[in-house]
Amino acid sequence: MTDLSLLNQVTAFINTEADMLDFQEYNEWLGLWSDTGVYVVPVDPKETDFANTLNYAYDKAEMRRLRVNRLLSGEAVSTQTTDKTVRGLSRFRILEDSDSHVTVRCAMYLSECRHGNLKSYPADVTYKLARTGNDFQIEEKVVRLQNADAYLSSIGYIL
Amino acid sequence: MSNKIDVKNIAADYESMVKPDKVHTSLYSNPEIFEEELDKIFNNTWVWVGHESEVPEVGSYKTAMIGRHSVIVSRDRKRNIHVLLNRCRHRAATVCEGKKGKTKSFMCPYHGWGYSLDGALRAIPKPEEYEGVFDKSELPLISLRFETYQGLIFATFKEDIQPLEEFLGGAKKWIDLFVKQSGGFPLKVLGDHRFRFPGNWKIQLENTTDAYHFPIVHKSFVSSVDEQTADIFDFLDGEGHVEDLGNGHSVMVMIPELVDLEHDLEAPIPERFQDLADELAAEGHSDLEVRRMVRAVGGSGFNLNLFPNVACSMAFFRVLAPVSVNETEIHHVALGGEGAPAAFNQMRLRLHEHFQGPMGFGTPDDAEAWERVQKGSQAGNEEWILLNRGQNHLTTSPDGNVSGAVCSETGMRAAYQQWKKMMIA
Numbered sequence: 001m002t003d004l005s006l007l008n009q010v011t012a013f014i015n016t017e018a019d020m021l022d023f024q025e026y027n028e029w030l031g032l033w034s035d036t037g038v039y040v041v042p043v044d045p046k047e048t049d050f051a052n053t054l055n056y057a058y059d060k061a062e063m064r065r066l067r068v069n070r071l072l073s074g075e076a077v078s079t080q081t082t083d084k085t086v087r088g089l090s091r092f093r094i095l096e097d098s099d100s101h102v103t104v105r106c107a108m109y110l111s112e113c114r115h116g117n118l119k120s121y122p123a124d125v126t127y128k129l130a131r132t133g134n135d136f137q138i139e140e141k142v143v144r145l146q147n148a149d150a151y152l153s154s155i156g157y158i159l
Numbered sequence: 160m161s162n163k164i165d166v167k168n169i170a171a172d173y174e175s176m177v178k179p180d181k182v183h184t185s186l187y188s189n190p191e192i193f194e195e196e197l198d199k200i201f202n203n204t205w206v207w208v209g210h211e212s213e214v215p216e217v218g219s220y221k222t223a224m225i226g227r228h229s230v231i232v233s234r235d236r237k238r239n240i241h242v243l244l245n246r247c248r249h250r251a252a253t254v255c256e257g258k259k260g261k262t263k264s265f266m267c268p269y270h271g272w273g274y275s276l277d278g279a280l281r282a283i284p285k286p287e288e289y290e291g292v293f294d295k296s297e298l299p300l301i302s303l304r305f306e307t308y309q310g311l312i313f314a315t316f317k318e319d320i321q322p323l324e325e326f327l328g329g330a331k332k333w334i335d336l337f338v339k340q341s342g343g344f345p346l347k348v349l350g351d352h353r354f355r356f357p358g359n360w361k362i363q364l365e366n367t368t369d370a371y372h373f374p375i376v377h378k379s380f381v382s383s384v385d386e387q388t389a390d391i392f393d394f395l396d397g398e399g400h401v402e403d404l405g406n407g408h409s410v411m412v413m414i415p416e417l418v419d420l421e422h423d424l425e426a427p428i429p430e431r432f433q434d435l436a437d438e439l440a441a442e443g444h445s446d447l448e449v450r451r452m453v454r455a456v457g458g459s460g461f462n463l464n465l466f467p468n469v470a471c472s473m474a475f476f477r478v479l480a481p482v483s484v485n486e487t488e489i490h491h492v493a494l495g496g497e498g499a500p501a502a503f504n505q506m507r508l509r510l511h512e513h514f515q516g517p518m519g520f521g522t523p524d525d526a527e528a529w530e531r532v533q534k535g536s537q538a539g540n541e542e543w544i545l546l547n548r549g550q551n552h553l554t555t556s557p558d559g560n561v562s563g564a565v566c567s568e569t570g571m572r573a574a575y576q577q578w579k580k581m582m583i584a
C-alpha cells in the first residue's frame with residue numbers, strides 16, 4: 001500500500017524544485033542537491049548507462065554550478081529570449097523506499113515561450129532522493145524527454 | 160537600382176545573385192531557389208550519409224537524408240556496406256523507420272515485401288498474382304553509388320560523378336589529420352545530438368567557417384572554462400587562417416598548435432586533462448599512450464567544411480539536412496575511440512555535452528543567432544548578405560590555395576562560388 005505521508009513529502013519537495021526552476025531561482029536550486037548528485041537528460045530515453053553514453057546534459061556538481069552561472073550571467077543570448085517556462089508535475093509514484101533513499105517517478109509537462117512561440121516538452125522524470133533528517137537532497141534526477149530520440153530545439157533553461 | 164534582382168522570376172539569375180563579396184538575401188528565403196538547390200546540389204554531388212563505425216556489424220543499419228530522400232546505410236552478411244533508398248518498390252512506403260540499430264531484413268509494413276540487407280527483394284506475400292508480371296530480381300531497393308574516405312561514407316544520385324577522392328581534393332589532407340583524434344584507436348561514432356532551427360541550411364553552412372562570431376556568441380562558454388582553455392579559444396588574434404580548398408570546401412584553422420595531434424606529444428599535459436592523464440597512467444597505459452590520448456581528447460584545432468552537408472568540426476561531425484527553405488536539422492555527431500579506455504571516451508562525451516546540442520553551452524546561442532539571421536533577412540527587398548571580410552588581405556597558402564585571416568569570410572566565399580557553379584550548370 002502506498003505510504004501517503006511519504007508521497008506527500010516527496011511531492012512537496014519536487015513541486016518546490018519545479019517552482020524554483022520556473023521562477024529561475026537557480027542558486028537556491030543548487031542547494032537542493034547532494035554533493036554527489038547527478039543531473040541527466042539522456043538522448044536515448046531507454047539508456048541507463050549515462051556515464052558511457054551521450055546525453056543532452058550530464059551534470060555533476062561543478063557542471064550544475066557552471067550551467068547556473070551561464071543562465072544567470074546574461075552572457076548567453078539564447079537564455080534571454082525564453083520568456084518563461086511553466087511546468088506541472090503529476091503521476092507521482094514511489095518506486096523504491098529505503099532507510100537512505102526514496103526513488104520517485106513522475107510526469108512533467110513543461111511549456112516554454114520563445115520568440116512568442118509556445119512549445120512543450122513532456123517528460124518522464126525520475127528522482128533518487130537522499131533522506132536527510134526530515135528533508136531530502138537530490139542524488140539523481142533523470143529527465144527522459146518524450147521526443148529525446150528525435151530532434152529538439154534550443155533549451156535555454158533547466159528541465 | 161542597377162543590381163536589382165527579379166526575385167519572383169528567379170529561374171534565375173544566379174550569376175547576379177552571388178557576387179564575389181556578397182550574396183542576395185533571397186538565397187535564404189526563396190522557396191523556388193530551395194527546390195532548385197535540392198535538385199542541382201543535393202541530387203547532384205557527394206553527400207555525407209554516415210561513418211563506417213555506425214554500421215559496425217553484419218545487420219547494422221542507420222538512416223540518413225540526402226535532401227528529401229530518406230536512405231538506409233546497411234552492412235550485409237558479407238560485411239559489405241550498401242546505401243539504399245528507403246522506399247518499397249511496390250507502393251513506396253518506407254521500409255525502415257529506425258535511426259540506427261540491427262536487423263536481419265527490411266520489411267515494408269504495408270504489404271509485407273521483405274528486403275535483405277543488400278536491398279534484394281526476398282519475400283512477397285501471395286506471389287502467385289505476380290506470375291509472369293515481374294521477377295523479384297528486378298525490384299531490389301534502389302541502390303545508390305557510394306564511396307568512402309577514412310571511414311566517411313558519401314553517397315550520390317549522380318551516376319557519372321567524379322570519384323569521391325577527386326571531389327574531396329585538397330580536403331583529404333585535413334580529413335587525414337582530423338581522424339587522428341581518437342587517441343591511437345579507430346575513430347568511432349559515440350552518438351549524436353539532433354536539433355532544428357527555423358532558418359535556411361546555408362546559414363549553418365556558413366557558421367562552421369565563421370570564427371568571427373566565437374568570442375561574441377560563445378562568451379558564456381568561454382566564461383565556463385578554465386583560464387588556460389579560455390586562452391586557447393581566444394584565437395581571433397592568433398596565427399590561424401581560413402583556406403579555400405576547392406569544390407566549395409574550406410578549412411578554418413583556429414588553433415594551429417592542435418592541427419596535427421600526433422606532433423608535440425612531449426608538450427606539458429594541460430591542467431584540465433591532468434586527472435585524465437593520472438587515471439590513464441594508473442590503468443597501466445604507457446607514458447606515450449597517455450600523452451597521445453590526452454593530446455587528442457579535446458579534438459583538432461580546425462573546422463573542415465565540406466560542401467554541402469558535413470563538417471569535421473574540431474571534435475565532432477556537424478551534419479546538416481535541409482528540411483524546408485526556412486528550417487534545417489543539424490546533427491552534432493560525437494566521436495571517440497573504438498576500444499579506447501572508458502575514461503578517454505567519457506571525457507570526449509562530457510566535452511561534447513559541454514558545448515554541443517540543444518542544452519550545450521554553445522549550440523543554443525549559435526541557433527539563436529541563426530534564427531535571428533533568418534528573421535532579419537526578411538527585412539527589405541533588395542538587401543545583401545556580406546561576405547567581404549578579409550578580402551583585401553588574402554595570401555597563398557603553402558598548398559597554393561587562397562588563404563585569409565582566421566576570422567575572414569574566405570570559406571563562405573568558397574562555398575557560395577561552388578553553390579553558384581552548381582546552380583548555373
